[in-house]
Amino acid sequence: MKIIKKTIIYLSSSTLSKAAPYLLLPFLTSYLEPVEFGMLSIFLVINTLYVALIGMSMQANITKNFFKKSKFDLSLIIGNIFIILIVTTIFYFFTILIITLLSKFFFSIPSHYLLIVPIIAFLTITNQIYLTILRNQGRAYIFGTLEIINTFLITIITLIFLIYIKTGWFSQVIGIFAANLFICFISITYLYKQEYLNLKFKISKISEILKLSAPLIPHVLGGVVIAVSDRFFIEKIVGIEAVAIYSVAYSFGLLVSLFTDSFVKAWSPWFYEQLADLTLKKKFLIVKLTYAYTFSVFIVAYLIYLISINILPIIIDKRYAEAVNYIWWIALGYAVYGIYKIFYHYLLHINKTIFLALSTSLAAIINLFLNYFFVNKYGIIGAAYATAIAFFISASLVFEYQRRNFPMPWFLK
Numbered sequence: 001m002k003i004i005k006k007t008i009i010y011l012s013s014s015t016l017s018k019a020a021p022y023l024l025l026p027f028l029t030s031y032l033e034p035v036e037f038g039m040l041s042i043f044l045v046i047n048t049l050y051v052a053l054i055g056m057s058m059q060a061n062i063t064k065n066f067f068k069k070s071k072f073d074l075s076l077i078i079g080n081i082f083i084i085l086i087v088t089t090i091f092y093f094f095t096i097l098i099i100t101l102l103s104k105f106f107f108s109i110p111s112h113y114l115l116i117v118p119i120i121a122f123l124t125i126t127n128q129i130y131l132t133i134l135r136n137q138g139r140a141y142i143f144g145t146l147e148i149i150n151t152f153l154i155t156i157i158t159l160i161f162l163i164y165i166k167t168g169w170f171s172q173v174i175g176i177f178a179a180n181l182f183i184c185f186i187s188i189t190y191l192y193k194q195e196y197l198n199l200k201f202k203i204s205k206i207s208e209i210l211k212l213s214a215p216l217i218p219h220v221l222g223g224v225v226i227a228v229s230d231r232f233f234i235e236k237i238v239g240i241e242a243v244a245i246y247s248v249a250y251s252f253g254l255l256v257s258l259f260t261d262s263f264v265k266a267w268s269p270w271f272y273e274q275l276a277d278l279t280l281k282k283k284f285l286i287v288k289l290t291y292a293y294t295f296s297v298f299i300v301a302y303l304i305y306l307i308s309i310n311i312l313p314i315i316i317d318k319r320y321a322e323a324v325n326y327i328w329w330i331a332l333g334y335a336v337y338g339i340y341k342i343f344y345h346y347l348l349h350i351n352k353t354i355f356l357a358l359s360t361s362l363a364a365i366i367n368l369f370l371n372y373f374f375v376n377k378y379g380i381i382g383a384a385y386a387t388a389i390a391f392f393i394s395a396s397l398v399f400e401y402q403r404r405n406f407p408m409p410w411f412l413k
Contacts, residue, residue, distance in 0.1 A: 012316040023155050024172065029248065031162055032169055037071050038240035039109055040169040041247035045228040046109075047176075052224045054088045055125040057216040059132045060348060061209050066136040067272055075198035078129060078191065080205040085125060093118040108240050113170065116177060123180035130187035133196060136269050143265075146183060153179035165377045215353035222360030226390045227369045230383035233371040238379060246380050247392075248316060249323035252308040253330025253384075259300045260338025263293055268345055275349055280409075287408055294339055301335035326384045333388035340395035346402040355401050363394035 028037060042379035058081045065074060100111040127150075134143040158175030161167045167174065175412065179308070191197040235243045267289070274282045308331075309324045347356050374382030403410065 004132060012256070024318075025248065025251060026168075026315045027159060027162060028172070029320050034241040034319055036169040037247065038235065040172060041117045041231060041243050042235065042240075043109055043113065043169070043173060044218055045231050046106075047117050047120055047222075049224050050092060050121045051124050053217075054085065054092055054118060054121045055128070055220075056084070056213045058084065058209055058213045059125075059129050060216060061212055062129065062132045063136060063268060063272070064212065066133075066269075067276060071195065072198070075196050076200065076202055076205050077209060078196050078295040079198040080199060080202055081129065081207055082126075082197065082199060083201060084206065084209065085122060089118050089122040092121075103341045108235060113173070116173065120173075120177050120180060123177070123184045127180060127183045130190055133191075137267055138269065140266070146186070150179050150183050153182060155184060172231055176185035201387035212353060215357045218357040219353065219360045220328050222357070222362075224396075225364040226360075226387060226394065229364075229368060230371055230387055231373075233236065233375045234380060235381055237375045242380050245282055245320050245323050246326060246383060248312070248320045249326035249384075250330055252304070252312060252323070252327045253334060255304045255308070256297070256301045256331050256334040256338065260297060260334070264338075264341045264345075267293075267342070271345055272349070283409055287410060290342055293342065297335045297338045301331040305331050322380075326381055329381065329384035329388050333384070333391045336388065336395050337391040340391065340398055343395070343398045343402045346406050347398060350406055352401065353407060356398065359397035359401070363390045363397070366390055366393060 028040070032040070061077055061081065062074070065077060069077070075354055093115070096111075096114050100115065100328055103111055105111060106114060127146075131143055131146065134146075154172070154175040156171045156175075157178050161171035161174050165171075172388055188197075229258075231243050231246065234246055271286065274286060304329045308327050312324050312327075344356065347353070370386035370389060371383055374386050376382070378385065402408075
């Protein structure tokens, strides 16, 4: 099956492209004190939050309409996405500028360092738009090559600044910025030359984009809150050094997403193609594939846990050895989140984005309360508990809603 072949390609490229944090981890934990590594972790969390705020999951419009609309209509959608993107980037840049004027520090980080965050977010989202087009075109090899180039640049530039120029924790930020800037140049060039970028302002297109994306904003933010809020609670309750230890564990638990993201990248275009002419036979095929994927996700999570607890003490500085205690719950949480990503597309297809927003927001609010109580009671591992539980709640709500509103033969009858 083409979907299996593409999953293997995406998995291979994702493994290589996501290698940067793991290639850098031995160097970062050796050259940086836990306090500095904790600051880097908080910065990356803030960057993740701003990518969600600025991007508003607008590339979902491309995936949803790629097989439905003409290339001209698609170019108008992409062009108006960029118009919105420019406006939101400018807005959030000035919000951070105000923060820097009001306070010298923001969660242990000197505020002026955060001015680069909206710019990195803009570059990241631009690249995501290009990669979304490549994925829907089925051009997995080019997709993978660009991701690998990005990783290579981040790794090399970070090491140069960390070891030789000695810019401390900000070295990786410089690497991320420079790599994304290079890929962004390729992205914009491709979009323009292939006539996917029509910057003609159309209020009807803006309305269409926001109609799908606006309800997804709380959904995306809820997902980000579940994924990153634990670091803020750990910093305030336990300390910035604890953030460093937890972030090392998180890096290993997050490896599960290499498998889940790779499958979803191959699966979602295929899924929308099946929906264009859905028959009972195709429904059974989708269900069988979903069951096989679900089973595989938990096997992968357990294997990653076993491998990680044996590798981590070898490649990571002994100051971070405690991280092995937290990997399993993080890996388990991301296995469940990987299942959620499948059912997300069912709801996106039937335009139930408001429920996505409500369910993820509810899970995020529960996650905040759980983080507060669990981190206070259990320490660092409490954050891992809270994340896994919140992902389970979110996945359960979305599956049940899908089952009621988009019937599928889940019992294979």
